[in-house]
Amino acid sequence: xxxxxxxxxxxxxxxxxxxxxxxxxxxxxxxxxxxxxxxxxxxxxxxxxxxxxxxxxxxxxxxxxxxxxxxxxxxxxxxxxxxxxxxxxxxxxxxxxxxxxxxxxxxxxxxxxxxxxxxxxxxxxxxxxxxxxxxxxxxxxxxxxxxxxxxxxxxxxxxxxxxxxxxxxxxxxxxxxxxxxxxxxxxxxxxxxxxxxxxxxxxxxxxxxxxxxxxxxxxxxxxxxxxxxxxxxxxxxxxxxxxxxxxxxxxxxxxxxxxxxxxxxxxxxxxxxxxxxxxxxxxxxxxxxxxxxxxxxxxxxxxxxxxxxxxxxxxxxxxxxxxxxxxxxxxxxxxxxxxxxxxxxxxxxxxxxxxxxxxxxxxxxxxxxxxxxxxxxxxxxxxxxxxxxxxxxxxxxxxxxxxxxxxxxxxxxxxxxxxxxxxxxxxxxxxxxxxxxxxxxxxxxxxxxxxxxxxxxxxxxxxxxxxxxxxxxxxxxxxxxxxxxxxxxxxxxxxxxxxxxxxxxxxxxxxxxxxxxxxxxxxxxxxxxxxxxxxxxxxxxxxxxxxxxxxxxx
Numbered sequence: 001x002x003x004x005x006x007x008x009x010x011x012x013x014x015x016x017x018x019x020x021x022x023x024x025x026x027x028x029x030x031x032x033x034x035x036x037x038x039x040x041x042x043x044x045x046x047x048x049x050x051x052x053x054x055x056x057x058x059x060x061x062x063x064x065x066x067x068x069x070x071x072x073x074x075x076x077x078x079x080x081x082x083x084x085x086x087x088x089x090x091x092x093x094x095x096x097x098x099x100x101x102x103x104x105x106x107x108x109x110x111x112x113x114x115x116x117x118x119x120x121x122x123x124x125x126x127x128x129x130x131x132x133x134x135x136x137x138x139x140x141x142x143x144x145x146x147x148x149x150x151x152x153x154x155x156x157x158x159x160x161x162x163x164x165x166x167x168x169x170x171x172x173x174x175x176x177x178x179x180x181x182x183x184x185x186x187x188x189x190x191x192x193x194x195x196x197x198x199x200x201x202x203x204x205x206x207x208x209x210x211x212x213x214x215x216x217x218x219x220x221x222x223x224x225x226x227x228x229x230x231x232x233x234x235x236x237x238x239x240x241x242x243x244x245x246x247x248x249x250x251x252x253x254x255x256x257x258x259x260x261x262x263x264x265x266x267x268x269x270x271x272x273x274x275x276x277x278x279x280x281x282x283x284x285x286x287x288x289x290x291x292x293x294x295x296x297x298x299x300x301x302x303x304x305x306x307x308x309x310x311x312x313x314x315x316x317x318x319x320x321x322x323x324x325x326x327x328x329x330x331x332x333x334x335x336x337x338x339x340x341x342x343x344x345x346x347x348x349x350x351x352x353x354x355x356x357x358x359x360x361x362x363x364x365x366x367x368x369x370x371x372x373x374x375x376x377x378x379x380x381x382x383x384x385x386x387x388x389x390x391x392x393x394x395x396x397x398x399x400x401x402x403x404x405x406x407x408x409x410x411x412x413x414x415x416x417x418x419x420x421x422x423x424x425x426x427x428x429x430x431x432x433x434x435x436x437x438x439x440x441x442x443x444x445x446x447x448x449x450x451x452x453x454x455x456x457x458x459x460x461x462x463x464x465x466x467x468x469x470x471x472x473x474x475x476x477x478x479x480x481x482x483x484x485x486x487x488x489x490x491x492x493x494x495x496x497x498x499x500x501x502x503x504x505x506x507x508x509x510x511x512x513x514x515x516x517x518x519x520x521x522x523x524x525x526x527x528x529x530x531x532x533x534x535x536x537x538x539x540x541x542x543x544x545x546x547x548x549x550x551x552x553x554x
């Protein structure tokens with residue numbers, strides 16, 4: 001029996017199944033059976049007067065497919081169909097949940113990807129499949145309207161997260177169908193064998209270097225044939241696989257290339273030039289190659305230039321480290337009020353230009369820790385994986401810390417003075433006692449906490465035209481961080497710890513949804529990155545390298 005009604009329009013667009021019939025209720029729910037907003041995909045549930053009682057003599061199946069209706073009482077039917085509401089109250093049919101796949105930890109609804117592709121005017125028909133850990137789109141183009149893979153990715157990027165965008169687009173004359181009209185998945189595999197995915201003409205290897213490289217790619221990517229102009233990442237490559245490529249290159253050619261080279265030279269032809277010594281690595285502006293050599297995914301020191309160099313030199317021989325320093329022109333294009341979100345988006349753009357896909361390892365010291373936090377949050381929102389977010393002795397903005405009680409501030413003040421006295425830093429203790437007493441009095445009077453180091457307040461006093469330090473500080477002052485959907489590793493300096501958990505005290509524990517890990521390292525706030533403490537910090541950082549990378553370099 002029909003539950004919704006809509007005239008059929010065979011125009012190749014997303015199929016609408018219309019609106020509910022009279023006396024019929026329909027819900028679009030997520031995995032927790034909560035209502036989803038308009039435009040968001042979810043599973044279709046049906047309830048109302050015409051609902052069946054269940055399956056004949058199949059109590060278990062009935063209990064599974066006819067759960068209680070939490071909105072109006074009674075029961076509802078779990079259809080297994082993927083749909084979404086339109087703004088006009090009609091339903092778009094996106095496919096079956098049976099088509100759900102999991103790729104690198106993300107659940108992907110193939111029907112949702114197909115529906116977005118079908119909305120493109122150049123696409124007459126499309127099917128999406130998971131092939132060898134790669135999302136592949138099989139497209140039937142409208143006559144005279146075939147477009148490039150890059151143009152299709154740009155179209156999808158405006159509507160879908162990065163992990164839902166196919167790595168390859170295969171042009172086919174027609175989709176293989178079963179007798180019931182559904183797409184024949186086995187037939188798609190046959191179409192994929194030997195199919196070309198790019199408008200670039202296929203070119204085979206021209207010399208022994210390119211032939212050996214092609215063999216490495218075909219084995220690790222589990223696909224063939226591969227042309228010398230095919231892009232590694234369009235074929236399904238990612239950061240961890242790029243690390244494996246550099247290890248195989250070292251075994252095959254006896255020459256070690258930085259893993260970043262794969263991102264700079266993602267085709268066999270370009271990579272072969274590096275192996276022949278015909279190409280020199282030219283690092284883009286803002287990217288500081290603190291330690292570019294190594295086959296593991298790089299660690300990004302946000303805001304880290306020369307200050308992070310001692311730590312980078314102490315990290316393992318196979319661990320690349322890059323700093324990222326914005327310049328005045330990068331932030332002056334923004335207008336007041338300055339927002340960390342906008343500036344962090346520029347950081348994410350620069351990181352992704354050098355490392356297009358995750359997993360990512362990043363961190364920041366002091367003020368830059370806030371930008372590392374926001375950059376990591378934006379990368380996760382784009383569907384990327386953050387393996388390590390390292391925060392080095394960073395205080396959250398005062399607005400976030402207002403919730404903490406005065407006695408914590410007093411304990412910090414007294415503990416800090418005692419630590420300085422023990423270390424015989426009496427002049428600094430005397431200065432801090434005066435500054436701390438003034439800050440405590442201000443807090444007691446106003447009920448708010450001030451910035452410990454005062455870098456936010458200094459920005460207000462500068463009379464010079466806004467430079468990068470001024471803008472970064474003002475943006476941080478107004479920052480109201482959203483909960484971070486991952487784990488945070490907080491590196492607290494021993495001088496600031498005073499025997500208490502600094503990261504927890506400052507509010508980081510409330511911010512990290514998957515937990516806060518505290519690590520105490522030698523030095524004070526300013527010296528934790530110095531050469532005298534670099535080896536200790538590097539040793540702790542090394543513990544957070546992925547097991548996959550360790551195995552690849554064994």
